[in-house]
Amino acid sequence: MTQSVNELMEQIGAQARKASTYIMQASDEQKSTALRFMAQRLLENADYLKTENAKDLENARNNNLEPALLDRLTLSDKAIHLMATGLNQIAAMADPVGSLSATRVLPNGINIAQMRVPLGVIGIIYESRPNVTIDAAALCLKSGNATILRGGSEAFHSNLALGNIIREGLAHAGLPETVVQVVSTTDRAAVGKLITMTEYVDVIIPRGGKNLIKRLSEEARVPLIKHLDGNCHIYIDQYADLEKAFQLALQAKTFRYGICGAMETLLVHAAIAQEVLPRLAQAYAEHQVELRGCEKTRTFIPDAKPATEEDWDTEYLGPILAIRVVDNLEQAIEHIARHSSGHTESIITERIHEATLFQRQVDSSSVYVNLPTIFADGFEYGLGAEIGISTNRLHTRGPVGLEGLTTYKWVLNGNGQLRK
Amino acid sequence: MTQSVNELMEQIGAQARKASTYIMQASDEQKSTALRFMAQRLLENADYLKTENAKDLENARNNNLEPALLDRLTLSDKAIHLMATGLNQIAAMADPVGSLSATRVLPNGINIAQMRVPLGVIGIIYESRPNVTIDAAALCLKSGNATILRGGSEAFHSNLALGNIIREGLAHAGLPETVVQVVSTTDRAAVGKLITMTEYVDVIIPRGGKNLIKRLSEEARVPLIKHLDGNCHIYIDQYADLEKAFQLALQAKTFRYGICGAMETLLVHAAIAQEVLPRLAQAYAEHQVELRGCEKTRTFIPDAKPATEEDWDTEYLGPILAIRVVDNLEQAIEHIARHSSGHTESIITERIHEATLFQRQVDSSSVYVNLPTIFADGFEYGLGAEIGISTNRLHTRGPVGLEGLTTYKWVLNGNGQLRK
Numbered sequence: 001m002t003q004s005v006n007e008l009m010e011q012i013g014a015q016a017r018k019a020s021t022y023i024m025q026a027s028d029e030q031k032s033t034a035l036r037f038m039a040q041r042l043l044e045n046a047d048y049l050k051t052e053n054a055k056d057l058e059n060a061r062n063n064n065l066e067p068a069l070l071d072r073l074t075l076s077d078k079a080i081h082l083m084a085t086g087l088n089q090i091a092a093m094a095d096p097v098g099s100l101s102a103t104r105v106l107p108n109g110i111n112i113a114q115m116r117v118p119l120g121v122i123g124i125i126y127e128s129r130p131n132v133t134i135d136a137a138a139l140c141l142k143s144g145n146a147t148i149l150r151g152g153s154e155a156f157h158s159n160l161a162l163g164n165i166i167r168e169g170l171a172h173a174g175l176p177e178t179v180v181q182v183v184s185t186t187d188r189a190a191v192g193k194l195i196t197m198t199e200y201v202d203v204i205i206p207r208g209g210k211n212l213i214k215r216l217s218e219e220a221r222v223p224l225i226k227h228l229d230g231n232c233h234i235y236i237d238q239y240a241d242l243e244k245a246f247q248l249a250l251q252a253k254t255f256r257y258g259i260c261g262a263m264e265t266l267l268v269h270a271a272i273a274q275e276v277l278p279r280l281a282q283a284y285a286e287h288q289v290e291l292r293g294c295e296k297t298r299t300f301i302p303d304a305k306p307a308t309e310e311d312w313d314t315e316y317l318g319p320i321l322a323i324r325v326v327d328n329l330e331q332a333i334e335h336i337a338r339h340s341s342g343h344t345e346s347i348i349t350e351r352i353h354e355a356t357l358f359q360r361q362v363d364s365s366s367v368y369v370n371l372p373t374i375f376a377d378g379f380e381y382g383l384g385a386e387i388g389i390s391t392n393r394l395h396t397r398g399p400v401g402l403e404g405l406t407t408y409k410w411v412l413n414g415n416g417q418l419r420k
Numbered sequence: 421m422t423q424s425v426n427e428l429m430e431q432i433g434a435q436a437r438k439a440s441t442y443i444m445q446a447s448d449e450q451k452s453t454a455l456r457f458m459a460q461r462l463l464e465n466a467d468y469l470k471t472e473n474a475k476d477l478e479n480a481r482n483n484n485l486e487p488a489l490l491d492r493l494t495l496s497d498k499a500i501h502l503m504a505t506g507l508n509q510i511a512a513m514a515d516p517v518g519s520l521s522a523t524r525v526l527p528n529g530i531n532i533a534q535m536r537v538p539l540g541v542i543g544i545i546y547e548s549r550p551n552v553t554i555d556a557a558a559l560c561l562k563s564g565n566a567t568i569l570r571g572g573s574e575a576f577h578s579n580l581a582l583g584n585i586i587r588e589g590l591a592h593a594g595l596p597e598t599v600v601q602v603v604s605t606t607d608r609a610a611v612g613k614l615i616t617m618t619e620y621v622d623v624i625i626p627r628g629g630k631n632l633i634k635r636l637s638e639e640a641r642v643p644l645i646k647h648l649d650g651n652c653h654i655y656i657d658q659y660a661d662l663e664k665a666f667q668l669a670l671q672a673k674t675f676r677y678g679i680c681g682a683m684e685t686l687l688v689h690a691a692i693a694q695e696v697l698p699r700l701a702q703a704y705a706e707h708q709v710e711l712r713g714c715e716k717t718r719t720f721i722p723d724a725k726p727a728t729e730e731d732w733d734t735e736y737l738g739p740i741l742a743i744r745v746v747d748n749l750e751q752a753i754e755h756i757a758r759h760s761s762g763h764t765e766s767i768i769t770e771r772i773h774e775a776t777l778f779q780r781q782v783d784s785s786s787v788y789v790n791l792p793t794i795f796a797d798g799f800e801y802g803l804g805a806e807i808g809i810s811t812n813r814l815h816t817r818g819p820v821g822l823e824g825l826t827t828y829k830w831v832l833n834g835n836g837q838l839r840k
Contacts, residue, residue: 106802363441364829367830412788415790416668
């Protein structure tokens with residue numbers, strides 16, 4: 001059995017590598033035509049998609065899947081419309097492939113530039129949400145990459161049905177159907193093979209929980225563009241506009257608890273803690289947010305539970321907030337250096353000196369001034385759409401849009417120059 | 421024994437991580453002062469360096485090291501001067517850290533940009549040349565990274581002596597001496613530990629032969645910026661200026677046989693093969709270059725040996741050249757797609773159509789028009805200096821200068837905007 005899964009994945013890999021040489025050269029017109037046709041066929045096939053999805057939902061109910069997961073798994077009319085809208089939006093985006101940057105003329109007259117080119121073959125490994133099948137395939141296709149999609153077994157029928165729609169779009173635009181392949185086995189060995197086929201796969205983008213990503217990080221030989229924790233901080237400086245600070249700190253926690261940009265620890269300068277903390281505590285209480293504070297915090301918010309060392313390192317992804325009162329900016333930066341996961345942090349201050357120091361010294365993928373951390377999102381950054389948020393240091397950092405799915409090659413144009 | 425090597429490497433790693441937080445924030449003035457002082461101390465300590473180097477040379481002779489390797493290992497006065505000059509050149513380069521790119525104002529008034537920041541901690545693993553100790557340390561320091569250097573055992577005393585000079589420079593500029601650490605053990609287990617300490621090391625740059633790099637690729641958990649083969653091609657199109665083609669093809673092979681940009685296979689359009697090949701064959705014969713050709717090639721160059729399938733895949737790094745006559749541009753591009761290592765290729769043509777098609781379709785890290793492949797070099801690209809040439813697809817491709825040793829963070833400046 002494992003043997004035949006390996007063979008299947010080898011075949012998929014070889015087909016993807018071959019398809020990537022076609023899609024790398026495809027015109028934007030071809031790629032956009034494929035995406036728009038997929039959008040049309042999604043809407044026309046809503047009943048088919050819901051029928052296939054119903055099989056997954058029934059299995060999920062039989063397996064007593066949690067209601068939240070059932071909700072993510074469901075392909076409602078609304079979900080189908082959102083996917084179609086997303087496809088049309090991505091079709092309309094500017095194609096990065098072939099654009100030149102860093103163009104210069106060298107002293108010997110050679111023209112030099114960097115040309116954007118696709119990464120090649122991208123593997124996407126994801127969990128229950130079937131819409132990832134469409135969103136990820138669309139971004140990879142637009143940026144000229146071949147894609148291998150490996151969704152969760154709980155969305156098996158939904159993903160295959162969406163894969164059929166994708167193939168229709170590719171064929172309609174005259175592109176090879178192997179440009180996007182949905183892995184048609186739920187055998188876990190397929191993942192193990194996918195993340196080690198370095199000859200066929202250039203990068204793996206996992207979309208899922210921490211356990212998935214940790215396991216893949218340990219076993220992969222193919223490079224990952226990965227998202228680990230989002231333990232995000234806001235520091236309210238002594239020179240903050242306190243009304244602004246109140247609004248930002250409130251929204252950063254309560255906008256949506258489950259997103260990676262949600263604030264998990266609030267740091268407050270001692271000089272303004274008395275003005276800030278009781279008012280914030282009341283607002284958080286109205287949202288049923290549980291507060292866990294350091295000793296000083298608890299002098300201002302007596303109801304707060306004592307925070308432990310573990311709290312500073314925790315991404316709650318829920319209605320809990322850790323709060324620490326610090327003596328100065330340096331202590332805030334130190335706290336972040338020790339406990340942050342390097343995702344997104346923000347300082348609230350009106351002073352240039354503190355803002356600049358914070359933004360230069362904090363080594364996270366996004367560092368804000370006077371903004372809530374929940375802006376960490378590809379749409380908000382003007383990237384149009386995102387395939388995820390990278391916590392890597394290399395290649396691409398923060399929200400990853402089309403450009404993060406490309407690399408470059410050097411192009412040099414001469415007229416017979418020789419080396420000296 | 422292995423236990424204590426692991427402990428040593430853990431200590432070095434922890435110190436490098438700590439030092440990286442200092443050097444990340446250091447001013448260009450501090451970094452350049454350190455580099456210039458190292459240059460001065462190198463020259464003042466030439467006798468000390470040569471004494472330490474003599475110990476390595478004696479060991480090498482006792483171990484019957486090849487003359488070419490002995491040559492690479494030798495720290496002559498000239499080699500010491502070259503290192504000092506290199507340090508002063510790197511000191512004078514523009515510091516990429518802190519510069520902003522992709523700056524925009526978003527519709528909601530938020531200012532967004534990407535700020536260049538150091539990668540963090542870089543491990544360099546290299547073989548016999550001790551000058552890498554200085555060159556690599558200097559580039560990593562200038563770009564704000566902490567560095568762990570692991571040279572070959574045959575250069576042990578030389579590398580430690582150069583490490584002492586580096587420490588003097590760091591101390592002179594008020595920087596922690598742990599910003600650059602030379603690993604003081606020749607135990608091979610140190611390498612195994614270095615390439616798996618993901619908590620302390622952000623990237624490994626190997627400088628050495630293919631065997632070293634293949635072994636590291638298989639065992640590393642830390643990302644590598646690596647250089648594999650340089651199987652480079654020149655294609656002489658039917659619309660080439662034949663005099664230009666002659667000069668370029670001759671220099672691309674004979675400039676220096678051992679460099680990765682040296683041409684290893686020459687592809688020639690059938691329509692001009694008769695005019696091009698006999699003349700080139702005579703010139704190559706004057707340089708004692710052995711020719712291996714396809715059947716058609718041998719009708720024009722009867723002395724050429726028959727080329728085998730293996731020849732198309734071989735990076736000779738020596739006075740051997742494979743030659744194939746092709747029917748058209750498409751066949752040349754196909755040959756390159758199948759056999760190239762993705763390093764550097766060039767087309768010789770006077771026509772825009774052929775030049776554009778070649779440059780768009782060939783998927784190598786550098787693609788030239790009317791230039792010899794030996795331009796693949798950081799100095800020639802205007803990067804000032806290079807730490808190596810990357811054959812990776814991700815992060816950095818082709819010659820790697822200071823910018824390749826950095827990454828970016830997103831910086832957003834707002835005035836209290838909330839998410840909608």
